[in-house]
Amino acid sequence: MSKIGIETTQNVQLNFPLASVGERIAAYLLDSLFMGVFAMFIFMIFAVLGEPYVFILLLTIPILVYTLVFETFMNGQTPGKRIMKIKVCRVDGDSPAFWHYLIRWMFRLVDISLTNGVAAILTIVIGEKGQRIGDILAKTTVVKTNHTVKLTHTILSEVPDNYQLVFPESRKIVDKDVELFKKVIQQLKTMDDHVEKLTFGLKARGKVMQQLGIKTEMPPEQFFQTLIDDFNFLHKNI
Incomplete structure (x- = not known):
């Protein structure tokens, strides 16, 4: 294909x-x-x-x-x-x-x-x-479209009431960034080759870390989900 x-x-x-x-x-x-x-x-x-x-x-x-x-x-x-x-x-x-x-x-x-x-x-x-x-x-x-990365219907989603902000740099995130993070997570979930998955995840994480000024060793999939959660937490409390 x-x-x-x-x-x-x-x-x-x-x-x-x-x-x-x-x-x-x-x-x-x-x-x-x-x-x-x-x-x-x-x-x-x-x-x-x-x-x-x-x-x-x-x-x-x-x-x-x-x-x-x-x-x-x-x-x-x-x-x-x-x-x-x-x-x-x-x-x-x-x-x-x-x-x-x-x-x-x-x-x-x-x-x-x-x-x-x-x-x-x-x-x-x-x-x-x-x-x-x-x-x-x-x-x-x-x-x-039947194989492309699917997004949820809305950018915002619920976060727990006791959620605490993980990355203060998440304040720099905009709507298009959240769409990208969701696409990356979905693509990671569809990748069967572990080496390819790790390489892609680390490369994507590195570029976003550089863009936002974040330093972390958090696994890629968890990293991007955390950024999404931070974004939702910040917008929930505006």
């Missing part, structure tokens, strides 16, 4: 399984099917009403912006991508903004429409990050 190593803004690298070409083509075909059903529905309505010009307008606009709208409001997914359990993400680990989706959408003309998808398939297969031209320019890629 091809993976991409995503270097986060905190300089910690996480591995995400890339969506295969087959999965991306399947998602595209599903979305095409949905657009076809929509077009048929609109056609039937306006065939009865006898308004061909309005039909063309109402049919063209939604189909043109289908991908852009769904990816923007469905967190990097279209209905086809959701069914195939894949999504768009940035190669630096952050969530894409509207302009990232806009660039991908604009270059669908080159990647897919004008070349019948040949340009997209070639660049995805040849490149190491599973990117078509639009992805390269937007600095995005498409990854699997």
Whole structure:
């Protein structure tokens, strides 16, 4: 299974399984099917009403912006991508903004429409990050969601009433840091190779320790959970 190593803004690298070409083509075909059903529905309505010009307008606009709208409001997914359990993400680990989706959408003309998808398939297969031209320019890629690191639905979680702050430096932590810590913990839990797990954990811990100015010999997984608990304690008592 091809993976991409995503270097986060905190300089910690996480591995995400890339969506295969087959999965991306399947998602595209599903979305095409949905657009076809929509077009048929609109056609039937306006065939009865006898308004061909309005039909063309109402049919063209939604189909043109289908991908852009769904990816923007469905967190990097279209209905086809959701069914195939894949999504768009940035190669630096952050969530894409509207302009990232806009660039991908604009270059669908080159990647897919004008070349019948040949340009997209070639660049995805040849490149190491599973990117078509639009992805390269937007600095995005498409990854699997059924294997990607999962986060809890909220940043904040409960801590015991008698909890005591472990690292005063945790006051420097922001929301994005907590998301990273959760991703690191989840990735550590999925790693079977003990040497690889220890190497990754110590490297991630070292970079975060340097960033926050912390010195500790606490095991990596416990270290990151402690930072999350400290963050929640501090925000609970604001």
